[in-house]
Amino acid sequence: MTPRSAAVNEELRRRSRERLLDATVTLVGERGYEATTLGDIADLAGAARGLVSYYFPGKSQLLQSAVHRLMNRTLEAALEREPRTDDGRERLARAIDAILGLAQERPVLMRTHMAGILQAEGFVQCPEQQRLAELLRDTLRRYGAADVDAAYPLLRALLMGAVFAVLLPGAPMPADTLRDDLFQRYGLDWELGVPPSAKPPGGTMPTLTR
Structure with missing residues (x-):
């Protein structure tokens, strides 16, 4: 039998x-973190249990990579959907809507x-997280941010804060209100992206411009 090439092995x-990442998203989304084992994930992925440990040092790191992959794939789909556009304001609106949408659809x-990010290890610097950062940085660049290196951490923090507010047990904030605040911060018209209603909370259209 001819040995597989390095390229074939890499693809496998x-x-x-x-x-494994897809299985993690599915099982944790259905059962929660504690009820999902690495063995469950390996079984659903059709992989050997030892393969999970080969790729990831633990369940928390696996989950972060899995969610970051879901986020960057959702974001990329939103940015590139038809009608495609290079308009930076529309792309930033789509990015905000994509992340807020995940908080509502996958609570x-x-x-x-x-919760995992707030633990001691914080952000896992994995390829999936780096791809998410790349997409957000490119969005800010097209939007016209003067200093992307400074603008990216702020946008990331604002999006994380909005997601946290949507998901806060017992005291969630309406996603529409958070969207309106983010759009006004960045001078985006309410009708950009995927507006959840004809007008923002309060019934008036934002008038901020860049």
């Missing part, structure tokens, strides 16, 4: 890793993710 490793998963 990539697919195995992605199956268990995103709440677990936020």
Whole structure:
């Protein structure tokens, strides 16, 4: 039998890793973090249990990578959907809507993710997190941010704060209100992106311009 080439082996490793990430998103979203074991994840992914440890040092790191992959794939789909556009203001609006949408559509998963980030290890510097950062930085660049290095951490913090506020047990804030605040901060018209209603909370359209 002819040995597999390095390129084929690399592709097989990539697919195995992605199956583990997909399985993690599915199971944690359905069952929660504590009820999901690494064995469950490996079984759903059709992978050997030892393969999980080969790619990830632990369950918390696996979850962060899985959610960051979900976030960057959701964000990329939102940015590139039809009609495609290079307009920076529209792309930033789509980015905000994509992240807020995940908080509303995947509350268990995103709440677990936020809780994990607040633990001692903080952000996991994995390829999935780096891809998410790349997409947000490119969005800010197209939007016209004068200093992307300074603007990116602020946007990241604002989005994380909005997600936390949507998911706060017992005292959640309406996503529309948070969207309105973010849009006004960045001088975005309410009708950009995917507006959840014809007008923002309060019934008046933002008049800020860049």
